Amino acid sequence: MPRSRSALLYAVAALSAASTVLAARSRDVCPEDPYLDPANDQCNPFRYVPSLGLNAAACALYFAVALAFTYNQFRYRGRYFLCLVIGTFTAGIGFILRLTFRKTLHSSGGYIAMYLFVVLSPCAFLAADYILLGRIVNHLDAGRYLFINPSKVSTIFIISDIVTFLIQAVGGGTSSARDQKARDIGVRIFLAGLAAQLLSFLLFSLLWVVFLYRARKDEFLWKRSGWKPLYFALGFTCICFLIRSFFRTIELSEGYAGHLSIHEKYYMGLDALPLFVGIAVYVWYWPYRILTPETKVQRSEWSNEQYSGDDTELAPPVREHGSPNTSATLADDDMNGEGKK
Structure with missing residues (x-):
């Protein structure tokens, strides 16, 4: 799937979710x-005033981490990690918008942007x-240790x-509808989506464990x-993201x-902090x-002699000029005195 299309779908979904609170608020x-009693202010989606500090x-x-990523990006390259650089800047802008929202607690446009x-x-x-x-699995030429093609x-x-x-x-x-029955159905659909998303990342984390x-x-x-x-490090990020x-x-x-929603300390401690x-x-x-x-594992580096029993089936074939070279390898070892046991 093209990444630009993925970003567009994410944006549409986020705008749809944001409209939920705004539709109810209208x-x-x-x-x-808006500062007199924010906890009971139905027009304030946070039900609190975001902390300045x-x-x-x-x-x-x-933003400090985003700048460090930018430095790494220019020095070491790696286009496939550009999404992390952009996402970190996006998160920093999000907190800027949270700060500006302090002055416009009833602003629909401000809330949608944030x-x-x-x-x-x-x-x-x-x-x-x-x-x-x-990328790691392909770099190691070890796709046989995953139950999913690493490229997919x-x-x-x-x-x-x-x-x-x-x-x-x-x-x-749906949960913003006027009908109570429709709202209940909407809440259940919303929670089903959240549970499915959590399950998806749990499966990804399991994939990490299986390969290890x-x-x-x-x-x-x-x-x-x-x-x-x-x-x-990748496994550590999985733990942090699962907490969130x-x-x-x-x-x-x-x-x-x-x-949990109306107390900012939980958002900061269990969402923003683990992500950071x-x-x-x-x-x-x-x-x-x-x-x-230079560190990429080449197919020629593998040798079936490193495996025994069932593991032999997992070893990638060692080929030279498109054909098995097991005999040639053994002959070379014998000539060097290394093939004798």
């Missing part, structure tokens, strides 16, 4: 003073992980993410230097004005600095 009479600090941190940036940035973070797993990992999970996000948008729009489990049994692969710190996903699922299961910590590791473990052409 039926209420807004108080003249917390949002300013988050904005500064996200919501769009805040919701889209984590999608870019997830997409970066989806892309990276396939990013496509499968990005499509899954978009579909579940659109389900949430449909549920969000199988790769540990391969002595040649496991002793290969360079890739493991990056791979464990569980929080979002529980938060929205309480409704749009639940306890998760992406910040890539400042040090920039993939294109580690997965270089």
